[in-house]
């Protein structure tokens with residue numbers, strides 16, 4: 025395949041400039057396509073404006089506050105810390121703006137044409153965009169739907185952005201809520217539980233199943249659940265919130281079994297809805313499933329073969345990293361380069377709580393459910409000198425391998441910086457590394473990474 029000069033190749037029109045759209049745009053442009061990126065809000069998408077970046081900025085502030093609160097244990101005499109909500113909101117805006125500038129520079133340096141406005145498909149090869157200056161239309165050889173998703177709001181929750189919130193309202197509050205009731209205990213719900221508890225709120229978490237993080241290894245969920253209880257988070261287990269009433273001082277949340285909890289604010293973390301309706305997709309022949317996600321094949325092609333879909337709008341794995349990787353692969357596939365389908369079983373993912381939880385590949389609970397024989401080895405961070413000297417002994421490293429071939433199949437890390445450490449295990453899984461290779465790898469001493477080699481033994 026010869027590389028084309030920038031802009032000489034086929035036209036690629038991308039609707040939605042989040043991680044999926046931006047990575048498709050930069051890859052397609054680098055391979056010579058003429059790229060038009062349509063975005064009705066900010067380049068970087070919901071991931072930068074509402075999701076990954078602001079939530080992890082808040083988590084970083086929460087971690088700093090936790091560190092100061094625990095400073096005495098490290099021999100540091102520090103006063104009591106308090107979070108200034110206005111400064112935190114300002115920091116979120118600044119970080120977002122800096123990242124946005126970087127993204128814009130990257131796209132413009134690659135001659136990607138950025139069109140501000142709402143895009144709709146008006147046929148299988150044409151997109152129309154409502155811009156401030158009027159309607160513009162673009163023909164394409166290849167199209168990409170990367171419009172993302174927005175928070176799901178059940179009909180019993182009168183979201184007003186002041187007392188009853190979605191995650192999108194969490195970053196710009198005037199005050200840290202005195203008592204936050206969080207409904208939903210998946211990744212987003214537990215991350216906000218950790219954040220607001222550290223920032224100083226009283227937190228009640230409504231958990232619809234019998235454990236938080238319902239789809240995760242119970243051993244992992246138990247570590248976090250115990251940590252929440254130790255910190256004074258109130259867990260309402262096995263309860264479905266079904267009504268909300270605004271009161272003089274806040275909100276009253278009712279569950280279908282009659283349990284009631286009152287707080288100053290309520291935050292919903294109950295999933296998201298794809299942004300795929302009303303933008304001409306079905307009229308252009310693009311099939312959606314009943315939940316509204318674009319139906320795609322292993323190469324992210326929709327029912328209209330030259331219109332692809334990526335990211336949250338196709339509902340495969342709602343992660344920024346996955347969206348970006350899908351975008352890259354789509355650009356290569358559309359332009360005729362060899363591409364392998366994305367392997368969703370090897371995606372590293374993290375929960376940014378304290379301790380952090382990160383995993384990749386096979387979990388031993390999944391192996392057990394499938395009746396698959398695996399070798400599971402586990403070491404606690406309490407046995408790692410670096411963890412102990414940092415005062416972060418909580419959690420463990422678990423490595424799953426194939427007993428016959430000794431190849432690493434997966435791993436779970438619960439503990440300080442688990443989201444960074446999991447990268448070593450992710451590489452091992454991706455490259456079919458054996459546990460013997462891991463054991464022979466000389467890590468720095470003392471370091472948290474030593475627990476990975478120890479766990480492989």
Ligand SMILES: Cc1cc2nc3c(=O)[nH]c(=O)nc-3n(C[C@H](O)[C@H](O)[C@H](O)COP(=O)(O)OP(=O)(O)OC[C@H]3O[C@@H](n4cnc5c(N)ncnc54)[C@H](O)[C@@H]3O)c2cc1C
Pocket residue numbers: 039040041042043044045062063064065066067068069070071072074075076077079080141142143144170171172173191212299303334335336337341342343344345346347
């Ligand atoms: C609170 C929270 C925290 C998260 N944290 C993480 C994390 O730490 N790590 C991680 O990997 N994932 C995280 N996620 C998930 C991650 O944010 C999403 O998976 C990711 O944003 C999906 O990227 P996307 O490109 O599909 O969509 P988005 O990032 O949502 O971007 C879509 C873009 O399309 C635009 N758009 C929509 N319709 C149109 C239209 N008709 N015309 C023009 N533009 C349009 C939107 O304005 C938006 O900018 C988090 C999610 C939430 C809710």
